[in-house]
Amino acid sequence: MTGGFRRVHLLVEGQTEEVVADSVIRPHLEGLGWVTSLSLIKTKRPAAGPSHKGGITGWRQVQRDIRLLLNDTSFDVLTTLFDYYAFPADCPGMADRPSGDVYRQVEHVERCLAAAVDDPRFRPNLVIHELEAWVFAAADQLGQLLGPELAGRLHDDVRAAGGPELVNDGPATAPSKRLLDYCPGYVKTVDGPLAVEDLGLTPLRARCPHLDAWLRTFEE
Known part of the structure; x- marks a missing residue:
């Protein structure tokens, strides 16, 4: 601990995750007493100019950013908000x-x-299957923004899958792909985060068990 505070850093995959982490996850953690910071994973580090941010291409990239962040000894916990959908095949655990x-x-x-990084402060978290599953959990709230017909389609998908986190059936039908198919005007960095924030964390956790289990590690 540093100065009596507990510090957690969230390493997130993209802009949508950044918005939701800032508006939904951060307030909850800070309410528990955690001092919270976050950053986007860096995709490229060109010889000149700024780094490009967002998106995961391989384990080397992920490991690099994790190691750099763990050099900051003031962090008590480093955790992640990465999509399990399309997670790189060369990452530890994916092959077996x-x-x-x-x-x-x-x-x-x-x-x-966690074993590959081998640092007790590292607490990896993958979103099942991707953050847009949380938007499916907020179907009614999204419907208020974009129309009740959209909410109905999301509810149908959730019932068929058995839960928001289970809505995934391949590259053309993962949650984010379905949203764009059902509503071409959907803006993932705006509409989804607004719906999730409007739903609230308590009902979101009730509908997304893996999210709930991750947050409980900070509460316990």
């Missing part, structure tokens, strides 16, 4: 995931990531 239940698969990958 157990078959069947996606929750077991993600927990396996998270354990392997």
